Amino acid sequence: MTDETADLRTRNSQATREAIGHAALRLAIEQGPNGLALVRVHDIAAAAGVSPRTYNNYFSSRGEAICAFQADQSKRAGKALRARPAGESLTEAITAAVIELYTDPEPDRAGLSMIMLTPELEGEALKAFTMAEGPLADAIAERTDGDGDLFPAVTAAAVAGAVRVAGRRWLEPGTSEPFAAILRRALSHVLPD
Amino acid sequence: MTDETADLRTRNSQATREAIGHAALRLAIEQGPNGLALVRVHDIAAAAGVSPRTYNNYFSSRGEAICAFQADQSKRAGKALRARPAGESLTEAITAAVIELYTDPEPDRAGLSMIMLTPELEGEALKAFTMAEGPLADAIAERTDGDGDLFPAVTAAAVAGAVRVAGRRWLEPGTSEPFAAILRRALSHVLPD
DNA sequence: CGCACCATGTGCGCGTCACGCAATTTCTAT
DNA sequence: ATAGAAATTGCGTGACGCGCACATGGTGCG
Numbered sequence: 543m544t545d546e547t548a549d550l551r552t553r554n555s556q557a558t559r560e561a562i563g564h565a566a567l568r569l570a571i572e573q574g575p576n577g578l579a580l581v582r583v584h585d586i587a588a589a590a591g592v593s594p595r596t597y598n599n600y601f602s603s604r605g606e607a608i609c610a611f612q613a614d615q616s617k618r619a620g621k622a623l624r625a626r627p628a629g630e631s632l633t634e635a636i637t638a639a640v641i642e643l644y645t646d647p648e649p650d651r652a653g654l655s656m657i658m659l660t661p662e663l664e665g666e667a668l669k670a671f672t673m674a675e676g677p678l679a680d681a682i683a684e685r686t687d688g689d690g691d692l693f694p695a696v697t698a699a700a701v702a703g704a705v706r707v708a709g710r711r712w713l714e715p716g717t718s719e720p721f722a723a724i725l726r727r728a729l730s731h732v733l734p735d
Numbered sequence: 736m737t738d739e740t741a742d743l744r745t746r747n748s749q750a751t752r753e754a755i756g757h758a759a760l761r762l763a764i765e766q767g768p769n770g771l772a773l774v775r776v777h778d779i780a781a782a783a784g785v786s787p788r789t790y791n792n793y794f795s796s797r798g799e800a801i802c803a804f805q806a807d808q809s810k811r812a813g814k815a816l817r818a819r820p821a822g823e824s825l826t827e828a829i830t831a832a833v834i835e836l837y838t839d840p841e842p843d844r845a846g847l848s849m850i851m852l853t854p855e856l857e858g859e860a861l862k863a864f865t866m867a868e869g870p871l872a873d874a875i876a877e878r879t880d881g882d883g884d885l886f887p888a889v890t891a892a893a894v895a896g897a898v899r900v901a902g903r904r905w906l907e908p909g910t911s912e913p914f915a916a917i918l919r920r921a922l923s924h925v926l927p928d
Numbered sequence: 929c930g931c932a933c934c935a936t937g938t939g940c941g942c943g944t945c946a947c948g949c950a951a952t953t954t955c956t957a958t
Numbered sequence: 959a960t961a962g963a964a965a966t967t968g969c970g971t972g973a974c975g976c977g978c979a980c981a982t983g984g985t986g987c988g
Contacts, residue, residue, distance in 0.1 A: 551956070551964070558965090583945070593967050598946065605858075665798075665858025672861055675896075692917070695900045696924040703868075703892030711885060724885070731889040732925055744935070744984070751936095776974070786938050791975065 558592060559600050563610030565589035566601075570608050571652045575660040578604075605666035609657055612670040616702075619643060620677025624684070632685055633733040636701060637726060644705060645722045655713055658706075671709075674702050700732040751785060752793050756803030758782035759794075763801050764845045768853040771797075798859035802850055805863040809895075812836060813870025817877070825878055826926040829894060830919060837898060838915045848906055851899075867895050893925040 566586045573580050581604060587597040601607040622643040626635035657667045679698035686694065708728040712721045759779045766773050774797060780790040794800040815836040819828035850860045872891035879887065901921040905914045 549956095554955090555965075579944095594945095595947090595968070596966055599966080602946065604945090665862050668861035668865055669858050690920070690924070692900065692904060692921050693924050695903075696897050696921050699896030699900050700893035700925045703896045704889050707885065707888045707892050710888075727883070728885050728889050731883070731886050732893045747984095748936070772973095787974095788939070788976090789937055792936080792938095795975065797974095 558590070558596075559610065560614075562586065562590040562592065562597055562600055563607050563614075566604060566607035567611060567653055567656065570604075570656050570660075575656060578660055578662050603666070605663050608663060609666040609670040611653070612657055612667070613673050615643065616671055616674035617677060619674035620681040623678060623681040632682070633735070635685065636682070636697075636733060637729050640701060640705060640729060641722050641725050644725060645720075648721055649709075649712075651713065654709060658709055658713060668706075671702050671706050672699075674705070675699050678702070697733075701729065704728040704732050751783070751789075752803065753807075755779065755783040755785065755790055755793055756800050756807075759797060759800035760804060760846055760849065763797075763849050763853075768849060771853055771855050796859070798856050801856060802859045802863040804846070805850055805860070806866050808836065809864055809867035810870060812867035813874040816871060816874040825875070826928070828878065829875070829890075829926060830922050833894060833898060833922060834915050834918050837918060838913075841914055842902075842905075844906065847902060851902055851906060861899075864895050864899050865892075867898070868892050871895070890925070894922065897921040897925050 566581070569581045569585055569589060570578060583594050583597060583604065586604070586607060587594040590597065597607070601610065606613075619639070622639040623635060626639050630638065657663055657670070660667075675695070675698040678701060679694040682697055683694040705725065705728070708721070708725045711717065711728070712719075712724050717724075759774070759782075762774045762778055762782060763771060776787050776790060776797065779797070779800060780787040783790065790800070794803065799806075812832070815832040816828060819832050823831065850856055850863070853860075868888070868891040871894060872887040875890055876887040898918065898921070901914070901918045904910065904921070905912075905917050910917075
């Protein structure tokens with residue numbers, strides 16, 4: 543892995559960040575999409591084993607904490623694309639990278655529902671998915687070597703949008719199709735043949 | 736116009752909504768992208784000539800008020816596409832509709848900068864642009880008569896993303912190219928030839 | 929033409945939150 | 959082992975979101 547653990551200190555703090563995020567999402571799921579107001583900062587902090595003030599050092603809103611996992615996942619989009627072999631076409635590489643990134647384990651239905659289907663979280667959820675765009679655009683630009691200057695960013699945005707739509711689709715009741723399949727179909731509409 | 740003025744009462748309340756939104760955006764611009772915290776609810780309400788409590792009846796956060804104009808504009812995307820003649824191809828129709836919608840007057844640079852370049856507004860800004868997706872997807876579905884079930888939503892998301900990217904591009908310092916031209920180029924990357 | 933009705937505007941008050949500040953604990957590096 | 963930085967924490971403050979109740983004004987009925 544290219545992850546050289548960076549700093550041991552940094553690692554530790556990322557661990558607590560994850561702990562807080564995980565606790566926040568878990569509590570939110572327990573209360574359901576309509577009881578988000580009942581998830582108090584105090585409870586999140588307690589569940590994560592930190593002080594409320596510390597929670598606030600890592601996140602500046604409950605929504606941010608709840609969506610942290612999704613956001614962190616999206617941030618890895620660039621790395622995922624770069625990990626694809628150079629032999630693949632851009633479309634193949636993006637498709638494979640995105641599918642691998644978002645289905646490493648099949649996502650948690652409850653968690654994704656909470657994030658994508660709760661109105662109060664809409665803004666944070668969009669931020670979380672949109673976070674993939676920057677890194678992804680950079681990685682695309684590297685692969686295409688200055689195609690059009692707008693192409694990488696636009697494609698990245700389209701891909702992020704396709705992922706979101708695929709997620710919504712996968713969450714619809716009575717969907718047995720695996721997420722990867724839906725994702726592949728969604729991406730086929732925005733990527734060059 | 737299909738706008739039948741609906742109700743006179745409704746009209747009035749939409750007027751105050753606009754007034755509040757306009758006031759919020761104006762005050763935000765005055766303070767610049769770094770002084771958003773200084774834009775108090777009290778000031779917005781005062782500038783709009785309503786009570787702070789009334790402001791809160793229309794918007795549940797400052798960001799929502801500031802981005803209201805952009806959000807309302809995006810909501811008209813479906814209508815804009817439906818207004819295109821049936822003879823046009825889907826790509827032509829979408830391109831024309833989007834350009835017309837977002838450049839009816841050339842957008843206000845200060846306002847768009849505030850919305851798109853202020854970190855605290857990122858979530859709300861994304862919501863504002865994403866609001867075009869639903870209506871747009873419906874309108875696309877009507878034009879294509881059940882192409883693929885994912886196609887309309889994915890395309891709408893890609894278009895909304897392209898608009899966002901085009902906006903960012905247009906805001907970059909030293910850009911003299913008209914927004915419509917950038918928009919057209921951006922859309923060409925996500926729409927079928 | 930008047931009356932009852934509903935939507936909107938407003939004042940008040942409560943609970944929560946985000947965050948600056950400063951003391952304290954914890955951990956790393958030499 | 960020790961100096962020093964980073965992280966955790968407590969406290970205090972200002973603002974906010976919103977429920978509640980009341981006033982007001984436009985609307986549609988009889």
